[in-house]
Amino acid sequence: MLPVDIITELGKAGGYAVFFLIGAGFGIALELAGFGDSRRLAAQFYLKDMTVLKTMFTGILVACLLIFLSSGLGLLDFSQLAVNQTFLWPGIVGGFIMGVGFIVGGYCPGTSLVATASFKIDGLFFLVGTIIGAGLFGESLPGFENFWNSSFTDRFLVSDWLGLSIGATVFIVTIFALVMFYIAEKVEEFFKFKDTNKTWSWKITKRPYLYGAGILIAVAALIWSVGQPDPIRKWKIMEKKYAGQLATRAVFIHPLEYVKTNSESTIKLITLDLRPNKDFEIFHLKGSENVKIEDLLDAKFVAPLAQLPPQGVVVLLADNDSISIKAWQYLKVQGVVNLYILENGLHNWNNLFADKQIHEKAINLASPPAEVLQLFPKNAYIPKIKIGSKKRAGGLCS
Amino acid sequence: MKKIPKPFKNPYFAGTILGVVLFSAFALTHSGLGASGAISRIQVALTKLVWSSHVDRVGTFAAMGAGERNALDHPSLFLLIGTFAGGLISAWLNGRLKIEIFKGPKITNYQRLFFALLGGIIMGYGARFARGCTSGQALSGGAVLSLGSWAFMFSVFLGGYAVAYFVRHLWAD
Numbered sequence: 001m002l003p004v005d006i007i008t009e010l011g012k013a014g015g016y017a018v019f020f021l022i023g024a025g026f027g028i029a030l031e032l033a034g035f036g037d038s039r040r041l042a043a044q045f046y047l048k049d050m051t052v053l054k055t056m057f058t059g060i061l062v063a064c065l066l067i068f069l070s071s072g073l074g075l076l077d078f079s080q081l082a083v084n085q086t087f088l089w090p091g092i093v094g095g096f097i098m099g100v101g102f103i104v105g106g107y108c109p110g111t112s113l114v115a116t117a118s119f120k121i122d123g124l125f126f127l128v129g130t131i132i133g134a135g136l137f138g139e140s141l142p143g144f145e146n147f148w149n150s151s152f153t154d155r156f157l158v159s160d161w162l163g164l165s166i167g168a169t170v171f172i173v174t175i176f177a178l179v180m181f182y183i184a185e186k187v188e189e190f191f192k193f194k195d196t197n198k199t200w201s202w203k204i205t206k207r208p209y210l211y212g213a214g215i216l217i218a219v220a221a222l223i224w225s226v227g228q229p230d231p232i233r234k235w236k237i238m239e240k241k242y243a244g245q246l247a248t249r250a251v252f253i254h255p256l257e258y259v260k261t262n263s264e265s266t267i268k269l270i271t272l273d274l275r276p277n278k279d280f281e282i283f284h285l286k287g288s289e290n291v292k293i294e295d296l297l298d299a300k301f302v303a304p305l306a307q308l309p310p311q312g313v314v315v316l317l318a319d320n321d322s323i324s325i326k327a328w329q330y331l332k333v334q335g336v337v338n339l340y341i342l343e344n345g346l347h348n349w350n351n352l353f354a355d356k357q358i359h360e361k362a363i364n365l366a367s368p369p370a371e372v373l374q375l376f377p378k379n380a381y382i383p384k385i386k387i388g389s390k391k392r393a394g395g396l397c398s
Numbered sequence: 399m400k401k402i403p404k405p406f407k408n409p410y411f412a413g414t415i416l417g418v419v420l421f422s423a424f425a426l427t428h429s430g431l432g433a434s435g436a437i438s439r440i441q442v443a444l445t446k447l448v449w450s451s452h453v454d455r456v457g458t459f460a461a462m463g464a465g466e467r468n469a470l471d472h473p474s475l476f477l478l479i480g481t482f483a484g485g486l487i488s489a490w491l492n493g494r495l496k497i498e499i500f501k502g503p504k505i506t507n508y509q510r511l512f513f514a515l516l517g518g519i520i521m522g523y524g525a526r527f528a529r530g531c532t533s534g535q536a537l538s539g540g541a542v543l544s545l546g547s548w549a550f551m552f553s554v555f556l557g558g559y560a561v562a563y564f565v566r567h568l569w570a571d
Contacts, residue, residue, distance in 0.1 A: 002425040016476040023480020025419035026431050031488035033412035038500045042569045045562035051409045058413025063420035063541035082429035084539035086546030094528025095550040098521055099557020104565055105517015108532040110433040117482045118489030119497045122514040129518015134438040137526035138458040158543040
């Protein structure tokens, strides 16, 4: 199942070679579109040549349709893709500055690279400029670091904002792009025919464009009707990948390991208690949260868990394995990284600590201190928690 | 015989190639395309050559190349080299490999180079501000429907259109 991590698959050298090839495809696509020519890029802003808009949005749309179609069909796990973090206002301000740089200099970073590669001197000057500009930014950042880190939401999709399903959003984006293409074509035609006597019409004269638009709409409609897999369907697709960790009980941790993890200041531990509310009211671990299994199917509830920092660990506890395993499956396929189950829930928790004393006092069962670990032999449990960082955030921009 | 450059491809065709490349980037590497990240890495590596203690002091530089860290040992750099190679190959095959300066007819070569450098500086500054450039933010983020990337994208166009009138002499015929 996609995505694969090419560096893990092929090693560093092989992985870097694939990055090179992807880059080559990128460079070829940009060059073929004419993005190595600053005049063509700048013409976008004088409405005479809409190539930039047409090529960019076609690229975005095609990639978007491929991603969500393969995700809908169970070929790709969308939760594993790097989604640019949203820093809304810094992004808007930075974007505006870039727009100014674009029209003054005639390129953007990627296109200046292609221009330089095809021996365009202005492209080279622009590229050198971007290197200087990146340096100036680092120097000036301390002056407005708070603003730069403001209005942050980690993985915030257009569909979340619209309150619609991903399928519906993809469909809307498709229609939006097609309308924009139509307008772009007509604007170009208008400027072309402006000072001539040719008649200008609203009609689409190119047949292939109509067929192309038809295909895009059909694919978008298909994505919408298939829908994105819910956690239950997703588990069926991904069972092979994760079931082993449950079967070998590699994700079931001993209560002592829980106590140890809880005491580590570098780890952010989140405990989800799946027991009935009345049992939770009687006794629960300090800092744990009482949740229902249905909550774990709610994307809004799960999002913060999937976006924990690399040092975040989620531990599930329930009255029996069938509930905790189901919860583990739901969360795993939604992209929660360091996810564990407390072995036996709280069934032998009390027995384990009941007769233990520290400084001749009984310990607080709701949050046993780390010292309690010294009362047990070193090999009382097998440690299982491995903090795996994820590569998702940031992507290639950092 | 002088080689005549072939015409550019239809933008929708080029865009479709771009989309397929972008999808394969996601499928094979988890993340999309990018250029500005690698450009910053080059900047950090160059700064380090001449003033390495400074790299350790500036937060965003240190994240890439503090101490023993090699700012250039990163997949994004190979993507950048690939982009360069792809541009070179395509320009060569299409007869567009030629030393020249693209500019509007009303300005001199020196003026053009000055504004290219200036625009590049503004662009490089803005790309760090926005945490990504047209490829990393707009294309990649746009394809996975990141709201911030869409807002960013419209902002880039807005910035361009807002200033286009005032710099029209750079491009007008």
